[in-house]
Amino acid sequence: DQQVKQNSPSLSVQEGRISILNCDYTNSMFDYFLWYKKYPAEGPTFLISISSIKDKNEDGRFTVFLNKSAKHLSLHIVPSQPGDSAVYFCAASAGFSSGAGSYQLTFGKGTKLSVIP
Amino acid sequence: EAQVTQNPRYLITVTGKKLTVTCSQNMNHEYMSWYRQDPGLGLRQIYYSMNVEVTDKGDVPEGYKVSRKEKRNFPLILESPSPNQTSLYFCASSLSIRTGAYYGYTFGSGTRLTVV
Numbered sequence: 001d002q003q004v005k006q007n008s009p010s011l012s013v014q015e016g017r018i019s020i021l022n023c024d025y026t027n028s029m030f031d032y033f034l035w036y037k038k039y040p041a042e043g044p045t046f047l048i049s050i051s052s053i054k055d056k057n058e059d060g061r062f063t064v065f066l067n068k069s070a071k072h073l074s075l076h077i078v079p080s081q082p083g084d085s086a087v088y089f090c091a092a093s094a095g096f097s098s099g100a101g102s103y104q105l106t107f108g109k110g111t112k113l114s115v116i117p
Numbered sequence: 118e119a120q121v122t123q124n125p126r127y128l129i130t131v132t133g134k135k136l137t138v139t140c141s142q143n144m145n146h147e148y149m150s151w152y153r154q155d156p157g158l159g160l161r162q163i164y165y166s167m168n169v170e171v172t173d174k175g176d177v178p179e180g181y182k183v184s185r186k187e188k189r190n191f192p193l194i195l196e197s198p199s200p201n202q203t204s205l206y207f208c209a210s211s212l213s214i215r216t217g218a219y220y221g222y223t224f225g226s227g228t229r230l231t232v233v
Contacts, residue, residue, distance in 0.1 A: 046221030109159030
């Protein structure tokens with residue numbers, strides 16, 4: 001039973017345009033969400049996060065939006081650059097709100113973003 | 118430099134030949150974890166460790182063993198590797214499981230294992 005779903009295995013975007021990567025979750029206990037970026041031959045690196053008390057978090061060109069009622073989050077990259085081409089993983093954990101969760105990260109399957117020059 | 122170091126980076130082995138993939142971190146992290154990445158399946162947790170001598174199963178522990186005798190090291194042991202364990206393996210660590218949930222884990226560069 002997949003609790004964190006990234007339904008698009010791949011996405012191609014022109015350089016300079018917006019990239020939108022989507023993530024859905026089914027576990028209503030999840031209350032903290034992270035995005036990781038992974039280049040080939042490297043380990044994933046932390047990109048940006050959001051807690052359930054927010055609906056938006058920005059960091060430069062990267063913005064994450066959270067819609068709790070829909071159990072959906074998205075990562076926006078504006079403008080997209082060729083160096084953004086990578087696999088992006090969505091991850092979720094429980095415990096932020098209650099302090100009693102497992103805090104274990106559950107990862108989605110990833111979306112491969114290709115930014116075309 | 119703060120890092121998680123995995124060795125080897127690449128390994129080809131034969132079915133049934135015991136192997137160990139090492140993982141070491143220099144950040145005094147309490148929490149360490151092993152993942153495997155497979156096409157279409159994403160990152161799946163194999164085992165994790167909350168601290169020295171404290172380990173527990175993740176989602177896909179079958180065929181694997183781990184140990185945590187020292188804080189910095191968390192080796193992954195395949196006693197009798199099989200072809201279905203051909204995968205890309207990542208070790209990860211964080212100060213604690215809680216800080217990892219908020220600030221993310223530090224991942225190693227990965228070990229590409231092929232079992233023939």
